[in-house]
Amino acid sequence: MADIKADNSLDLRGVLCPINFVKTKLKLESMDVGQVLEIVLDDGEPIQNVPKSIKEEGHKIVEVKKEGEHFRLKIEKR
Amino acid sequence: MADKFIEDKVTRVPIKKDGQEVKVDFNDLKSGGFIKQRQKDQFTVRLRCPGGRIDTKKLIEISKIADKYSKKNVIHLSFRQSLEILYVDYKDFDNMVRDLEKIGQKVASCGPRVRVPTACGGCEYNPNGLTDTQGLAKMVDEKYFGTPCYHKFKISFSGCPIDCSRTKEMDLGFQGVVEPTWDEDTCTGCTICSKACKEDAIKSHPETGKPIYDPLKCIWCGDCIRACPTESWQAKRYGHFVRIGGRHGRHPREANDVAVFIPDEKVPEVIEKTLEWYKINGKRGERIGKTIDRIGLDSYMKFMEPVFKSGEPLGRKV
Numbered sequence: 001m002a003d004i005k006a007d008n009s010l011d012l013r014g015v016l017c018p019i020n021f022v023k024t025k026l027k028l029e030s031m032d033v034g035q036v037l038e039i040v041l042d043d044g045e046p047i048q049n050v051p052k053s054i055k056e057e058g059h060k061i062v063e064v065k066k067e068g069e070h071f072r073l074k075i076e077k078r
Numbered sequence: 079m080a081d082k083f084i085e086d087k088v089t090r091v092p093i094k095k096d097g098q099e100v101k102v103d104f105n106d107l108k109s110g111g112f113i114k115q116r117q118k119d120q121f122t123v124r125l126r127c128p129g130g131r132i133d134t135k136k137l138i139e140i141s142k143i144a145d146k147y148s149k150k151n152v153i154h155l156s157f158r159q160s161l162e163i164l165y166v167d168y169k170d171f172d173n174m175v176r177d178l179e180k181i182g183q184k185v186a187s188c189g190p191r192v193r194v195p196t197a198c199g200g201c202e203y204n205p206n207g208l209t210d211t212q213g214l215a216k217m218v219d220e221k222y223f224g225t226p227c228y229h230k231f232k233i234s235f236s237g238c239p240i241d242c243s244r245t246k247e248m249d250l251g252f253q254g255v256v257e258p259t260w261d262e263d264t265c266t267g268c269t270i271c272s273k274a275c276k277e278d279a280i281k282s283h284p285e286t287g288k289p290i291y292d293p294l295k296c297i298w299c300g301d302c303i304r305a306c307p308t309e310s311w312q313a314k315r316y317g318h319f320v321r322i323g324g325r326h327g328r329h330p331r332e333a334n335d336v337a338v339f340i341p342d343e344k345v346p347e348v349i350e351k352t353l354e355w356y357k358i359n360g361k362r363g364e365r366i367g368k369t370i371d372r373i374g375l376d377s378y379m380k381f382m383e384p385v386f387k388s389g390e391p392l393g394r395k396v
Contacts, residue, residue: 047273052304056205061307064268066287071270 004063004074006038007031013070017045021053028059028077036062037075047071095169111185112171115164120149123163123174126186126223129197129215129235130159139181147174158232159196160186190362192218192225192353193232200237200254207237208300208316209254214345222349228360228369232325233349239299239319244326246333249366250352251321252345255298255338259314260289266308274305298338317341317389320348322378323367331367334375336382339389347385355381 010027012020024039031037041047051061054075063074092099113122125140132140140161144153149165156162166174175185186194195218198204200211214235225231236243236253245251267287272280279295280302282288289302289311298319303311317339324333340348352366355378360369370378379386379393 043273047270048276048301048305051270051307052205052274052301055304055307061270064266064270064307066269071273 004036006074007035009038009040011040012046012050013040013042015042015046017049018053020046021050024050024054024075025057028057028075031077033077035077037077039073039075040067041071041073043069043071093169095167110187110189110191112166112168113162113188117165119167119169120164121166121168121171122154123147123166123171124156124186124188125161125163125178126184126194126219127160128194128219128223129212131212131215132161136181136183140178140183143174143177143181143183146177158194160194187224188230190227190229191231192222192227193230194223195219195233195235196243197235198237198242200235204237205304206240206299207254208256209235209237209252209318209342211235211237211243211252211254214252214342217346218349221346222353225353227353227356228362229365231353231356231366239297245319245321245324247324247326247330248321248333249323249325250349251324251333252318252340252348253321254316255319256300256303256316257298257314257339258291258296258300258302258311260291261310261312262288264308265289265310268307270305270307271302271311274301276301315339315341318345320386320389322352323365323370325365325367331365331371333367334370335392336375336379337386337389337391340386341388344385344388348382351382351385352378 028037041050058078060076060078061073062076065072111124115122144163145151147166147170148163152164154162154164195215197211197215201207201209202212218233231249233250234243234245234248236245238254241253245253265288269282269287271289272282277295277297279292281290283290303313320337320340321333322336325331356366359373
């Protein structure tokens with residue numbers, strides 16, 4: 001999959017649940033529909049929970065990359 | 079005066095309260111929603127709140143009634159999701175029941191019968207919820223509440239395997255499940271499902287990242303479906319995990335897992351057939367779990383086979 005260009009990014013390494021999700025949500029709210037937000041999430045609880053919540057809010061995860069102990073996600077605002 | 083004596087056949091007995099004549103109706107007391115307190119003349123009145131859900135307008139009216147009749151102006155939240163109005167004088171029962179009837183609020187029960195069902199939030203608003211627990215609790219309350227049994231009979235609905243409604247501790251429990259199915263074409267091998275799975279039922283292929291699913295470890299919670307960014311994991315079927323014979327209290331007993339993927343529309347049949355088996359095989363003062371221990375689970379499973387085959391029968395102790 002070709003790299004998708006991100007309009008914004010958030011480094012959420014070390015940020016606990018549910019603050020990581022709330023930060024993601026707030027950032028997405030400040031963006032336009034169709035724009036892409038890149039977030040970096042820790043393995044474990046954050047990667048278990050945040051993608052589910054993003055989906056439930058109606059946004060689309062368009063790219064997921066594992067980088068060592070963390071994940072880089074690209075989210076398209078819906 | 080003849081009616082100074084309370085006779086068995088009399089259901090309404092006149093009594094004096096503050097110089098005025100009021101009546102006590104034994105039919106009100108029969109179903110047992112009036113529970114004696116340690117204080118003289120004081121009772122707790124248990125209200126019927128299936129699934130613990132109460133309309134706000136009704137709640138305001140209930141508070142007014144509680145304020146009028148509770149000598150200490152208190153309500154207690156029962157362990158089975160009912161509102162209990164404390165410190166009610168038995169001489170006020172008749173008036174209170176009438177006031178409750180006006181707002182469409184019924185009194186609950188205790189004793190040997192089908193109790194008010196309990197339920198979690200379910201799929202309506204809880205993100206984990208897989209089944210309409212509230213709707214089913216309402217249905218059970220309308221159809222089966224108060225059915226006489228040999229002992230108390232508690233039914234509960236949990237919407238997912240987290241099991242907040244403790245189906246493992248109920249005489250009959252229904253817990254929501256979903257069977258996941260995976261589509262290889264749309265999967266990008268992102269590995270999120272294997273991370274989302276708390277049961278170690280999904281591993282990621284070391285090269286492709288695609289899921290390797292172990293159905294034996296799966297508890298059908300649907301976390302993979304909810305987490306999958308590309309909708310490659312989908313719900314194949316929803317249903318209920320059915321548990322029988324659980325109880326807490328003095329002699330706790332963990333329920334037997336008896337069936338899985340029982341669809342919503344078969345829930346009434348499961349209840350009816352279970353009560354029928356209990357009626358045939360149980361005895362007075364015996365919870366259904368004890369009947370199962372005495373008669374054997376096989377007898378129950380055989381009896382239930384026609385309805386359990388709508389899902390998958392299990393018949394094992396958890």
